[in-house]
Amino acid sequence: MHLPEPCGPVSARVVEILSAQRAPMSADILAGGSVLTDRDAQLALWTAYEMVYRGFDDVDPCLEWDADLIGLRRLIEDRFECELRAVTADRVAEALARGGEVGDLVLGLVADDEGPHLSSYLRRDATTDQMCDYLRERSVQQLKESDPQAFLLPRLQGRAKVALAELQYDEFGAGDPSRLHQDLYARTLRATGLDPAYGAYISEVSALSLASANVMSLFGLNRRLVAAGAGHFAAFEASSSVPSRRVAAGLARLGLAPAADYFEEHVEADAVHEQIAARDICGSLVRDDPSLLGEVVFGVACALHLDALAGAELLSRWERIDARAARSEAS
Amino acid sequence: MSRTVQVQPCPRGPVLVRGAEVVVDEDGAQHPVTRPVVALCVCRRSSRKPWCDGTHKAIRDDLR
Numbered sequence: 194m195h196l197p198e199p200c201g202p203v204s205a206r207v208v209e210i211l212s213a214q215r216a217p218m219s220a221d222i223l224a225g226g227s228v229l230t231d232r233d234a235q236l237a238l239w240t241a242y243e244m245v246y247r248g249f250d251d252v253d254p255c256l257e258w259d260a261d262l263i264g265l266r267r268l269i270e271d272r273f274e275c276e277l278r279a280v281t282a283d284r285v286a287e288a289l290a291r292g293g294e295v296g297d298l299v300l301g302l303v304a305d306d307e308g309p310h311l312s313s314y315l316r317r318d319a320t321t322d323q324m325c326d327y328l329r330e331r332s333v334q335q336l337k338e339s340d341p342q343a344f345l346l347p348r349l350q351g352r353a354k355v356a357l358a359e360l361q362y363d364e365f366g367a368g369d370p371s372r373l374h375q376d377l378y379a380r381t382l383r384a385t386g387l388d389p390a391y392g393a394y395i396s397e398v399s400a401l402s403l404a405s406a407n408v409m410s411l412f413g414l415n416r417r418l419v420a421a422g423a424g425h426f427a428a429f430e431a432s433s434s435v436p437s438r439r440v441a442a443g444l445a446r447l448g449l450a451p452a453a454d455y456f457e458e459h460v461e462a463d464a465v466h467e468q469i470a471a472r473d474i475c476g477s478l479v480r481d482d483p484s485l486l487g488e489v490v491f492g493v494a495c496a497l498h499l500d501a502l503a504g505a506e507l508l509s510r511w512e513r514i515d516a517r518a519a520r521s522e523a524s
Numbered sequence: 525m526s527r528t529v530q531v532q533p534c535p536r537g538p539v540l541v542r543g544a545e546v547v548v549d550e551d552g553a554q555h556p557v558t559r560p561v562v563a564l565c566v567c568r569r570s571s572r573k574p575w576c577d578g579t580h581k582a583i584r585d586d587l588r
Contacts, residue, residue: 297535304581363559434578438571464576465563468534 194392196249197240201233203269207240210262211252222265228272228404229280229502235403238273239333239395241266242410246337247391270411274418277408281494288490295479295486296472299424299493303431303467306497311504312436315443323511324447325385327440329394330507334406335378335455336391339364341409342426348419349474351481356473357423360430360466374462377455384452385444401503408495420485423478424492427470432500433463538563538576549574 196212199205202222228234243249244257256262288302315327339361346357366373379389388394412422437459444453479486532540541547541562547555555574563576570577 294535300537300581359560363561367559435581438577460577461563461572461575462559464538464578465540465559465561467578468537468540468563469561472534 194247194249194390195251197236197392197395199233200236200396203231203233203237203265204240206265207237207262210259210265211240211244211249211256213253213256223268223272228269228276229499230400230404232400232403234269234272235400235407236395238266238269238407238410239403241269242407242414243392245410245414246340270415273404273407273411277495277498278491281491281498284494284497285487285490288494289487295476295489296468299427299471299475299489300431300467302490302493303428303497306432306501311507312439312443314508316439316446317443319443319447319511321385321447321449323507324443324449325387326511327507328382328385328387328452330398330402330503332378332382332387332394333398333402334409336375336389337406338375338378340375341406341413342422344413345419345422345426348416349423349478352477353423353474353481356469356477357426360469360474363462363466372458374455374458377458381452381455385449399503399506401499401506405499405503408499412492418488418492420478420488421492421495423470423474424489424494425496426492427467427475427489428493428496430463430470431467432496433459434461434467437463533566534563537566537580539566540564547574 196208197204199208206222223234224231241262244252244254244262248254248257284302288298291298291301293301311327315324319327342357343361346354346361349357362368364374366376370376382389408425409422412418412425437456441453441456441460444450444456475489479489527543529544530542532542534540541557541564542560544557544562547557547562547564549555565573565576565580567580567583569579569583571579
C-alpha cells in the first residue's frame with residue numbers, strides 16, 4: 194500500500210510529513226465545522242494512525258513516532274473527541290440518570306437505539322451495486338477488525354483483561370488462521386468482485402466511514418480513553434449479531450451466498466461477544482472503578498451515533514441515485 | 525482427566541458455556557463446539573438453535 198492522494202490541506206500536511214518534506218505546523222490548518230464529516234481531517238487522521246498499524250510501502254517506519262506527525266494527530270484528535278463529547282452529551286446524561294447494572298445498561302442503550310434500518314434495507318431491497326457500496330465503505334474498519342481494540346489489552350487489568358483476551362482470541366480465528374475475521378471480510382470482498390487489498394478503497398470511502406474506523410484508534414491509542422474504548426467495543430459487538438443475519442440474507446437474495454460467510458460467522462460469534470464485552474469487560478471495569486461508568490457510556494454513545502450517521506448517509510445516497518435514475522427514465 | 529465446564533447465565537439473554545466440546549440438544553442431536561465460548565439460546569426463538577442468534581432482543585419484556 195502507498196500513501197493515499199491527499200484531498201485537502203490536512204491530509205496534504207500528513208502526507209507531506211510522512212514524505213519528509215517539512216514546513217512549520219500551523220494550528221489553524223483545520224477548517225471550522227464538523228470534523229466527523231470533514232473528509233480531509235478524517236483521511237489525515239486515518240493516514241496518521243495507519244503508521245501504528247501496517248504503514249505504507251513508501252514511508253520510513255521510523256516516522257511512526259515523528260513529533261510533527263503526533264502533534265498534528267493530537268490536533269485532529271482533540272477536535273474529534275470534543276465533537277463526539279458534544280453530540281453524545283444528552284444520550285450519556287440520560288443513560289447515567291437511568292442507572293442499573295452496567296451490562297444491562299450497555300445492552301439496553303443499543304437495544305433502544307432507533308437508528309436507520311440499513312441492515313433491513315440490505316436484506317430486502319438493496320441492489321448488488323448498493324450491497325457492494327456498503328461492503329466497500331465498511332472495508333476501512335473490517336479489514337483491520339479488532340486490531341484497534343488489541344491496544345486496549347495492556348491498559349486493562351484482572352477480569353476485564355481476561356475477558357477482552359478471550360473475545361479477541363475468537364476475533365483472531367481461535368487458533369485457526371482460516372477463521373481470522375479480518376481475512377473472512379477480505380474473502381467477502383473477493384467473492385463479490387471487490388478488491389480485498391487492505392486500504393484499496395481509502396480514496397473512495399466517505400468521511401463517516403473513515404471516522405467510524407478512526408474512533409476505534411482514538412480510543413485504542415490513547416490510554417486515558419480505555420474505558421470509552423471498552424464501551425465502544427461492547428456497543429459495536431451488540432449491534433452486529435442481528436444486522437449480520439440480515440446482511441447474510443441480503444447477500445443470499447442477490448445470489449452472493451459465497452460472500453456471506455463473514456456475516457454468518459458474526460451472527461453466532463457476536464451473540465457471544467456482546468455478552469462478554471458488556472458484562473465481563475465493561476462490567477468488570479466499572480466494578481473495579483465506578484468513576485469509569487460515564488466513559489464507558491460515552492464510548493457506547495459514540496458507536497451508536499457514528500453507526501446511525503453512516504447508515505443514514507448510505508440510505509440517502511442510494512435514495513438520491515434511485516431518484517435520479519427514475520427521473521432519467523421518465524424523461 | 526477431569527474437565528471443567530463453566531456455565532454463565534446472562535440476564536434476559538443466553539447462557540455462556542466455556543469448556544464444552546459437544547452440546548447435545550433435546551432431540552439428542554450433537555452440536556460440536558467450535559469456539560472458545562458459546563452462547564446457548566434460552567428464549568427458544570433462535571434460528572440457530574442451540575446457539576443464540578440475538579433474537580431474544582426482539583422479544584418484548586412482558587413476553588419473556
